[in-house]
Amino acid sequence: MHMADALLSPEVGTVMWAVSAGASAYATKKITDTDMSEKKLPIMAVSGAFVFTAQMINFTIPGTGSSGHISGGILLAALLGEFPALITLAAVLTIQCLFFADGGLLALGANIFNMGVIPCLLIYPIFFRPFLQKKITKGKIVGATFLSTIIALQLGAFSVVLETLASGITKLPFHSFVLIMQPIHLAIGIGEGLVTASVLIFVWHMRPEILSSSVKREKLQTDVPVRKIAIVFAFIALMTGGILSFYASSHPDGLEWSVKKVAGTSEIEAEDTLYRAVAAIQEKLSFLPDYDFKEGNGTGTGISGIVGALITSALAFLSGLIITGIKKRRKK
Numbered sequence: 584m585h586m587a588d589a590l591l592s593p594e595v596g597t598v599m600w601a602v603s604a605g606a607s608a609y610a611t612k613k614i615t616d617t618d619m620s621e622k623k624l625p626i627m628a629v630s631g632a633f634v635f636t637a638q639m640i641n642f643t644i645p646g647t648g649s650s651g652h653i654s655g656g657i658l659l660a661a662l663l664g665e666f667p668a669l670i671t672l673a674a675v676l677t678i679q680c681l682f683f684a685d686g687g688l689l690a691l692g693a694n695i696f697n698m699g700v701i702p703c704l705l706i707y708p709i710f711f712r713p714f715l716q717k718k719i720t721k722g723k724i725v726g727a728t729f730l731s732t733i734i735a736l737q738l739g740a741f742s743v744v745l746e747t748l749a750s751g752i753t754k755l756p757f758h759s760f761v762l763i764m765q766p767i768h769l770a771i772g773i774g775e776g777l778v779t780a781s782v783l784i785f786v787w788h789m790r791p792e793i794l795s796s797s798v799k800r801e802k803l804q805t806d807v808p809v810r811k812i813a814i815v816f817a818f819i820a821l822m823t824g825g826i827l828s829f830y831a832s833s834h835p836d837g838l839e840w841s842v843k844k845v846a847g848t849s850e851i852e853a854e855d856t857l858y859r860a861v862a863a864i865q866e867k868l869s870f871l872p873d874y875d876f877k878e879g880n881g882t883g884t885g886i887s888g889i890v891g892a893l894i895t896s897a898l899a900f901l902s903g904l905i906i907t908g909i910k911k912r913r914k915k
Contacts, residue, residue, distance in 0.1 A: 584740065585836075586686060588687030591687075591689060596690060600691065600692030603691075629816035631898075636823040637778070644774070649834055650834040654736065656702025656706070657779055659672055659703065665707045667903065670906070674902055682870060697743055702731070715798045719794060721787070732779055737769065740767075741765065755846055755851075756845070760845050790807065792807045793807075793812070828884045
């Protein structure tokens with residue numbers, strides 16, 4: 584559900600940049616040493632890398648000619664808490680945009696809002712956390728995950744429709760676009776629910792303290808070993824990005840498919856000086872555009888997955904380290 588720049592007007596794109604920047608600043612301010620203890624930093628790094636690579640794996644939606652991938656907001660919020668999760672997902676989407684040309688630069692604020700702010704700051708505390716507040720069980724994890732991922736995807740998809748409406752994209756009339764976007768993202772939400780629930784049940788069996796500390800906003804104690812689970816996440820992220828990414832569905836994702844169904848083409852053009860300027864910036868920065876070498880021969884996918892996972896892991900860890908450092912200084 585990475586929006587391209589052509590789906591937004593400069594005004595709406597700028598507003599969404601401001602909204603997402605404000606939400607990220609709010610999340611940073613709300614983070615405490617309970618949310619981001621030293622034990623959570625490695626989890627933040629490897630879970631961010633995992634979401635980066637998992638988003639490369641599009642799964643086919645049967646009978647549609649479309650595909651989808653996880654957004655990762657609910658997964659990260661369940662592992663880290665809503666505020667560190669938003670910072671981590673913003674890092675994922677920023678790296679995808681700048682270095683891999685996945686999603687437009689003007690649309691980055693909208694993408695962070697649709698895939699990050701909505702699931703992390705709205706859906707997780709309203710729907711996911713109350714399910715598990717008193718007692719965490721396998722059934723509750725599954726129920727909370729499916730409910731949360733489906734609602735998050737529905738709201739995210741509807742937000743895309745509203746953003747294109749506010750932008751005056753006449754090729755995407757509201758009624759036609761919303762009637763295509765919502766059902767396909769319902770199917771994608773079910774797929775994401777399955778993946779997310781599987782990962783969270785695995786974590787719960789290995790280290791239940793990770794989920795309970797996030798749900799109850801309690802500090803993850805220093806005597807809780809997280810090395811094994813961090814290694815497992817790192818290994819899965821590298822395997823997913825380096826190998827499994829070659830087997831991702833070639834069908835267009837839910838957003839591209841919906842745009843083509845309504846507009847007749849998935850490539851809506853935007854002829855404006857600002858669009859050309861941001862496209863030029865993105866072209867210079869993206870050294871592996873569309874997760875491939877610039878020659879576009881399809882051999883760079885695995886390298887892109889590994890490089891992206893490493894950069895994401897480093898940025899997520901560094902972001903957490905800087906935030907915890909600032910918080911500690913303010914306490915003195």
